[in-house]
Amino acid sequence: MKKGRWIIILLTFIIALTGCTKKETSGIALERYSATYLSLFDTVTSIVGYAESEEEFNTITKQIHDEMLTYHRLYDIYNTYDGIVNLKNVNDNAGIAPVEVDQRIIDLILFSKEIYKESNHKVNIALGSVLALWHEAREDGLYDPLNAYLPDMDELIAGSKHCDLDKVIVDDDNNTVFFEDPNIRLDVGAIAKGYATQKAIENIDISLLISVGGNVASTKSKPDGSPWVVGLQDTQKSEGNYKQKVILDKGAVVTSGDYQRYYEVDGVQYHHIIDPDTLMPAQYWKAVSVIVTDSGVADGLSTALFLMNQEDGQRLLDKYNGVALWTDKDGNEYQSNGFDSVIKN
Template identity: 30%
Template sequence: MKLKITLLIGLIAAAAVLAAACRPGATPEAKPYKETQFLMDTIVEMTAYGPDAENAVKAAFAEIKRLHGISDNFDPASQVSKINQAAGRAKVKADPDLIAMMLRANELADKLEGTFDVTVGPLTELWGIGRKGDFVPAQEDIDRVLPLVNYRLVAIDAAAGTVYLPKEGMKLDLGGIAKGYAVDKAIAILKSRGVSSALVNAGGDVRVIGKRPDGNPWRIGVQHPRNPDAIIAKLSLTDWDTMETSGDYQRYIMKDGVRFSHVLDPRTGRQPRGLASVTVALNNSADGDIFSTALLILGPERGLELLRQFPGVEAIMVAADGKVTLSPGLEGKAEIEK
């Protein structure tokens, strides 16, 4: 499903290029450098403009690859896996970037009612969405692992550079922050190398630099969660540079007519119901997936209440029946498709 998000971005960008070319006196866009790699379990695309764009993009990809290497809980050699393997036994040395991810995630988890939890690993492993066919765990199995899910128990010593999981069986899963964090680092590298116009799409984690070379803002489409070929909303990234979507249509199984997605409420061990997707617009990719996941779990009413604490973070919430709810800051700015 992430490929569909990529396609929607590409179609809107292509339309913008065509419109610009048809204007009287319009000048052709600068030639971009584009590269695609499969990293962090998704397709990552970069399009950058500038005299050193190619080298800038390659350096940005190298940084994403490095961060993937330390945060991938499916790689037994990664730092996250080593922390998980030492749960209940020992502290483990961790890269400063890994510690920064965890500290930021835990800070927001406190403010988002525990709807985002870096220790959700035992639950994601139990459900195994996408890896266990149409398996749905019994409630007794969920109840058994729930005591292992509690970000407040994690001992993070930033000064010593160590992380400790105090209970055997606890497991970190940084999938909800590592990708966005890596995109932020990639953007910083592109900017440091003189790139003033770029788009990075990491499987739906979209971040831009500046405007398109033709002077128009980057315009991104939001996929309809029940129609993979349709756009349900469009937004120009003028006040924000990041859009991130979480939904129940990206990885899921169907069993007995019920949809079970990969998004889990760490407080209950089960999937949230009601919302099919949440897209957030903000200026920080590392926070994007945290907010979109939390709002998907909380639902529109409680989600809008909590967003009042975070000026500059806006949301497009789509219910399973297609009803769209916008946060106040997007009223008149997001274009809703009928």
């Protein structure tokens, strides 16, 4: 998840925790249920949905959980798992030989290459050599704040010379991945969570809303035809104060910003969304929220728009028929074309 003085809060989740609500659809009474998991993508996953029975709901949410857990393990760059060839294995074999992988890794890389091209290389899963330096500095700084430091710029520049995603060669026929540059490292944190969410829910028949660490997606509107309501909270104020409430039928809401993953060096905060041009945390915006049909696209676009000016962001957004809300460092808001159509009045 990412930041801006905004955080995605699911109003429906808050309501769902208080009990079940019946809906009548074609003569069938549906009840609302909720589930929470802590094992997916190192964050909290919450699901609210309508089903004929708790058993039906639990069966579906277990299916989603199990599929998401597989994606989590496949896309993990820090840990290995018995019987699974994942992205850590791919990184560890960089430049040695093609690695045969699960089709879901092939599909993610090909999807990421599209976003890489369309975003003018702003969203780049091959930026791992740079992001690893920032990750290490952030972890060290959080563990020992008095001795927090910034990554060495010479090391960042050296790492940036090994971030060409075009040198990640995918053989779709043989299900292999090979790095032409042995120093390339993949880091799919900017896109994997939303992509996996989309894949896990796209064939779900019931009406549900899922939040994976704040990345929100819905399968369709509620049984009575009304949309879900998602609150974008102003985090400068107490919980429950919303700057905007947006409606969502089938689609996704993802926010990128500087408030969730950061550390301080000499009193200055440094967040985790790194500009590939400066190799430093991006400074265009405080937060960007994107609404689009596909959760994976929403995840990628929210990062891309956070890394570029509004004019370029609008052009990219138009290619995917999405809408967005930008918030600058002073708290000023800027709406994309069509954003007013998703605001709940």
